[in-house]
Amino acid sequence: MxxxxxxxxxxxxxxxxxxxxxxxxxxxxxxxxxxxxxxxxxxxxxxxxxxxxxxCDRPSRPHTIPHRTPPGLEASVCRLRSERKLGPARIAPVPGLPASTVHRILTRHGLPRLAWLDRPTGRPVRRYERDRPGELAHVDIKKLGNIPDGGGRRVLDRVAGDRNRQATTTARHSCKPVIGYSHIHSAVDDHSRLAYSEVLPDERKETAAAYWQRAHAFFAAHGITVQRILTDNGSCYKAKLFTQTLNAAGIAHQRIRPYRPQTNGKAERFDRTLLDEWAYLRPYASNDERTTALADFLHTYNHHRCHTALQGQPPISRANNATGQYT
Missing domain, CATH: 1.10.10 (Arc Repressor Mutant, subunit A)
Incomplete structure (x- = not known):
């Protein structure tokens, strides 16, 4: 042109x-x-x-490039990338090439970036998305350390934060400091990315089953009928109580392969968004303050936050367009 x-x-x-x-x-x-x-x-x-x-216009690229890297050397560079999953800076010293030349070779052969690869296999990650809301919901649990009253190390210095942590005691055992975790149970719709989360004290089977009943009601209130959920292999998800809860609602249960969290990637990515935009967004003076802030984050995420996978729309717009609801 x-x-x-x-x-x-x-x-x-x-x-x-x-x-x-x-x-x-x-x-x-x-x-x-x-x-x-x-x-x-x-x-x-x-x-x-x-x-x-x-x-007509035609490219100005020369017909021959006499100084181009030999094909055998280019093949060795590609093998290093595929087998050892190294970047240009680490590949360059092996064949004795500049890192910029290695980068051009990788680009010329169409090899994907390391961030796009599945590290265990070295293959490009295959992205997928269901056609309609409710076909699949990703469910996961994220553990966060509790915040002592008055703030921890993120609010105060190391000494003062440890002092507050030791001073915070439980109601039953007045001499035992509260050192534990909060468990954030989350469910994300595969098609619309509509999310629902709760901060709960544990990840037992009773807690997970009760949480899913509330999450199911949340999706139903937005016109989404969940047909299948995808979870990891946690003990609470393998329990009979959780299976019975799903069967009572006519929902199929699918678990990922062991040690393959990429399969449940939408929930894993949502957990990272939780950390960046809620849990670690600002210092909190107590665990209750952080828990209270979760509701504001979820409203912003579902109704106002633009999602790059949804062409800049928030999840609620994608869900409403697919289900025919308008809020």
Whole structure:
């Protein structure tokens, strides 16, 4: 394609050739069209040797590149990337090439970035998305350390934070400091990315089953009928109570392969968003303060936060468009 300031397009080159073939001097035609005689002679020569196709744009890449890296060396670079999953800076010293040359080789052969690869296998991660809301919901649990009253190390210095942690005691055992975790149970719809989370004290089977009943009601309130859920292999999800809870609602249960959290990637990515935009967004003075802030985050995430996988829409818009609801 011609650039925006080009004097000649394909039509202009054809017009140049027609005028010259009519018997007019090349210099006069070039002056009329605002180009040099050298440029005019170039297009006339290309038309005479190549015909109509010679007037079209073509890349300026040379036909031969004498200093290009030998094919065998390029193959070894590609093998290092595929087998050892190294970046250009670490591959470069092995064959003795500059890192910039290694990067061009990888780009030329279409090898994906390391961030796009599944580290155990070295294969590109295969992205998927269900066609309708409710076909699949990703469910996961994220553990966060409890915050002592008055704040921990993120609010105070190390000594003061440890002092607050030791001073916070439980109601039953007045001499035992509260050192434990909060468990954030989350469910994310695969198609719309609509999410529902709760901060709960544990990840027992009774807690997980009760949480899913509330999450199921949340999705139903937005017109989403959940047909299948995807979880990891946690003990609470393998329990009979959790299976019975799903069967009572007519929901199928699917578990990922062991040690393959990429399969449940939408829930894993949502957990990372939870940490960045809620749990570690600002220092909290207590565990209750952090728990209270979760509701505001969920409202922002579902109703206002633009999602790159949804073409800039928030999850609630995608869900409403698919289910026919409008809020």
């Amino acid at each position: 011609s650039h925006r300031n080009a004097r000649l397009t394909v039509y202009g080159r054809r017009l140049l050739d027609d005028r010259v073939r009519s018997g007019r001097p090349v210099a006069h035609v070039a002056a009329e069209m605002g180009i040099s005689r050298l440029t005019a002679h170039t297009w006339i020569r290309r038309w005479r040797t190549e015909g109509e196709t010679g007037l």
